[in-house]
Amino acid sequence: MAEKKLFVYYYSDPDAGTKELRCHAIYTDIEFKELPWHVHTEKPSEDLSDPVWSNETGGWIEADKTSQGAVLAQQNEQIKSLIKANEDYKQQVSERNQQIDDLQNAIQESNRQNNQLGMQFNVFGTQMTQAMKTVTEAVNKLTEAQKKDGDK
Known part of the structure; x- marks a missing residue:
């Protein structure tokens, strides 16, 4: 039985919101006759910390931190952070309300x-x-009785 060959392709979406979606390897035992959109055979340089494929240069470049995808990703993280902070705040309010209810009940019992x-x-x-x-x-009765006895 012949061993299957492993093919490595690299997916890149410059507008993706996270580093993992902007560039990741795809391992398959099927050779692509035609490369799907955003898939490349050239491996990005190890020097790039956040590589993306540039159609202008025809190669891998460092991701632009001001690109739409990067800005959206940053805003998405901020929204997630705000949602988490809001949930934490609601939990704290709920806990404080419970403490107030407990205190009011204790005062009523007291x-x-x-x-x-x-x-x-x-x-x-x-x-x-x-x-x-x-x-x-x-x-008073005893005192009166003693007075009467003393008067006799």
Whole structure:
């Protein structure tokens, strides 16, 4: 059985939004009789950090950072960053709202407990007042009784 030959082609789209889409290798065991659009047989130079195919020069060049694709990619990244920041902000607001709700619930529970304690203190105060009145009446009766006994 004959070994299959591996063919390497290079895809390039100068207007693509990311470096990976502007240039990447395609490995296949099929030889292209005609090269598809944006596909080239020449490998880009290792000196190029972001290579793209230039139809004007007929070869690989460094990608233009001001090209439409590069600008769109940068704006796309900024939009993604803003969307992420907005999602983070919404999460923080949600967490703060939950904290506020929890605090309000704790305050309501504390107020309920304070009202119960206040009612218990009122009952206790009423009982103490009644007890003091009873004691005072008893002491007054005893004092009057002692005065009457002393007057005799």
